[in-house]
Amino acid sequence: MRKRSYTCGLDAAIDVMGGKWKGLILFWLGEGPLRFGELRRTVVGISERMLILQLRELEASGLVHREVHDQVPPKVEYSLTEFGHSLLAALTPLGQWGEDHIERLEALP
Template sequence: MKKRSYTCGLDAAIDVMGGKWKGLILFSLGDGPLRFGELRRAVPGISERMLILQLREMENSGLVHREVYHQVPPKVEYSLTDFGRSLNTALVPLGEWGEANMDRIEAIP
């Protein structure tokens, strides 16, 4: 893996959680583990393919843990790692800012 160089902490944080969906996935997993179908319903508008890709990236970066239960039918749960929980905690103020300014943001042409 190529070593990355960042200009600041925000640059590093955006790299690990960048994109439209990762923040919503982190938020959805904040209350506890979810199965794939539950997670897909918790993140409206995401396609199955995109959810799979995002979960793989998040697992590779250490944000999400994938637990496979060997049973019939097969069961897979996704949960946040400590690293993922720490990022989720850091995103709370950003979410609060977004909530407080949603009307203004929606009005931007």
């Protein structure tokens, strides 16, 4: 496995976040643990396959914890790790900026 090398902190953060779905998943998990089906309904527009892929990547990065409860039917919950909460805290001002400028951004061609 190749060692990752970054030019700056923003480069590293964007590498971990990659794409539009991970930020949304982190946002909703910031509200508390969610089961897969709950996440699927909450993250509007994401396919089941993409959600599985994104959750696996977030788990591999140490941002999300996957807990399997030993019961029938199986119950799996996803939650943010401490590391995930720290990234969400960094993303919160960016989300606020988006909220503050959403009308302007939606009006762009």
